[in-house]
Amino acid sequence: MDYFFVVVAALSALGAVMAVLQVRSIGWAVWIWFGVGMVNGELAAGLIGAQLVFIVLWIAALGVDTAGFALGLSLFIGAWMLLGIALRDGLDAGCAFSRALTMALGRDYLAALPASRREKLQQHIHSREWLRPFHFRRPGVRYVRDIAYTTAGKRGLLDIYLPVKPGTRRPVLLQVHGGAWMMGHKSEQAQPLLHRMVEMGWVGVSINYRLAPRDAYPAQIVDVKKAIAWVKQNIAEHGGDPDFIAVTGGSAGGHLSLLVGLTPGHADWQEGFEGVDTAVQGVLAMYPVVDLTNRHGIRQQDRMDSFITRRIVQQTREVVPHVFEDGSPSAWIHREGVAVAAPPFCIVQGTHDSLVWVEEVRRFVAELSPLTSHPLVYAELPGAQHAFEILHSPRTSHFLNAAAMWLEWLRARQGHYDVPSELTAEDKASPADEVAVHD
Numbered sequence: 001m002d003y004f005f006v007v008v009a010a011l012s013a014l015g016a017v018m019a020v021l022q023v024r025s026i027g028w029a030v031w032i033w034f035g036v037g038m039v040n041g042e043l044a045a046g047l048i049g050a051q052l053v054f055i056v057l058w059i060a061a062l063g064v065d066t067a068g069f070a071l072g073l074s075l076f077i078g079a080w081m082l083l084g085i086a087l088r089d090g091l092d093a094g095c096a097f098s099r100a101l102t103m104a105l106g107r108d109y110l111a112a113l114p115a116s117r118r119e120k121l122q123q124h125i126h127s128r129e130w131l132r133p134f135h136f137r138r139p140g141v142r143y144v145r146d147i148a149y150t151t152a153g154k155r156g157l158l159d160i161y162l163p164v165k166p167g168t169r170r171p172v173l174l175q176v177h178g179g180a181w182m183m184g185h186k187s188e189q190a191q192p193l194l195h196r197m198v199e200m201g202w203v204g205v206s207i208n209y210r211l212a213p214r215d216a217y218p219a220q221i222v223d224v225k226k227a228i229a230w231v232k233q234n235i236a237e238h239g240g241d242p243d244f245i246a247v248t249g250g251s252a253g254g255h256l257s258l259l260v261g262l263t264p265g266h267a268d269w270q271e272g273f274e275g276v277d278t279a280v281q282g283v284l285a286m287y288p289v290v291d292l293t294n295r296h297g298i299r300q301q302d303r304m305d306s307f308i309t310r311r312i313v314q315q316t317r318e319v320v321p322h323v324f325e326d327g328s329p330s331a332w333i334h335r336e337g338v339a340v341a342a343p344p345f346c347i348v349q350g351t352h353d354s355l356v357w358v359e360e361v362r363r364f365v366a367e368l369s370p371l372t373s374h375p376l377v378y379a380e381l382p383g384a385q386h387a388f389e390i391l392h393s394p395r396t397s398h399f400l401n402a403a404a405m406w407l408e409w410l411r412a413r414q415g416h417y418d419v420p421s422e423l424t425a426e427d428k429a430s431p432a433d434e435v436a437v438h439d
Helices: 004-020 027-042 044-062 069-091 093-105 191-199 219-238 252-262 302-313 321-326 358-371 394-413 425-429
Strands: 141-148 157-163 170-176 203-207 240-250 282-286 345-350 377-381
Touching: 004 027, 004 044, 004 069, 027 044, 027 069, 044 069, 069 093, 069 394, 093 377, 093 394, 141 191, 157 191, 157 219, 170 191, 170 219, 170 252, 170 394, 191 203, 191 394, 203 219, 203 240, 219 240, 219 252, 240 252, 240 394, 252 282, 252 345, 282 394, 345 358, 345 394, 358 377, 377 394
Parallel strands: 170 203, 170 240, 240 282, 282 345, 345 377
Antiparallel strands: 141 157, 157 203
16 A cells, blocks of 8 residues: 555656657557557646645545655656646647648638638637546537448448538538547547537538458548548538538548548549549648558558558558559659649648657658648647547647638638628628637
8 A cells, every 4th residue: 555656656657758758669569658648648737636636635644654655756746747848738739730820821811701700710728628628519519420321330320510500501521530440430539629610600520431450441431432422412401511521530530531632533432423523622631641651661660561451451562552552642642633633731740649650741741732732731739649639638729729710711712601691791891800819
């Protein structure tokens, strides 16, 4: 019992180290580092509070003379210092987002929005949001669950997130979950983003898709294309605009989202619905996998490459080279006409991501940016781990503010505000009002 205090303190300190130290080449242990580091980094304030409560209760019950108390307290103090660094990075993430948006879009990028839309944007973050990390549901959001968009059973279902207030031709945000193409569910990821955008009047769609190893790649991208086809044919019944779809996802979902943006109408992935237009109006990709082949040798993880070959594609590059090439966004951007025809992209990547290396995403962005006909927003977040935005945290709140700004800019840029139900005459007459900031 005397040393229980030290054990808890040591585990707390180790978790804090995982939150602030960039570690990647440690084999399959990288998954543990990612999970523990992400939780400690995003929940830093709550963990500090919980550890303080633990110490107070320990002192009240056993005093300070127990064996190892001084050592344990020292470890806790060290953990708080490291968690403080993680919390600082999360609170400062707004600067990285602001810089990325301004550099790519210009200082006045919000001027094209009607005043009624700018008033819905936020630039501050609120503790009432990020101190409740798992509180996702909102009173202004209703749900239509488990709609079949393919015949694949549970893996062919989607959910629709709708504003309680009725409307028509609302912009659509299509969420593609991550999970290494092998796991994940439509109700588990992007909940903060979906609820924020639906509160702002968008329609959210979150999909399941077939998973490996039961269904080898490219079944996953085929299903995402089928989901887009379903949305275009059916979303008007739910108040959505079939002519405006932005797709988003993280990790494997980010990979699939990038492919969607780069490959509208690719026949190999649209067997049976070749004539359907699967183009989207924008792509918001978080920590996306950009290359299945590791062509530049950046990712020094032979086990990861072996994992993709054995479990995901389930054939070698020598046997099916086209599957690996077509499955790599990095390969598509250099094909004739692809980058020029692609929609606007916004890519978010953390510097401390243990699973998707920041250097790979940097190179992808550097190669794509000069080839596109639209500005490419790239936000690189100091200290951020993989999957940082799946729960509420200061960094997530900054991300939600920035994502809403980019998505609204995207909609305005493509002229989708010329809808009577969205605008008033006053809105149309005053496009240069300042952004409203909600305290």
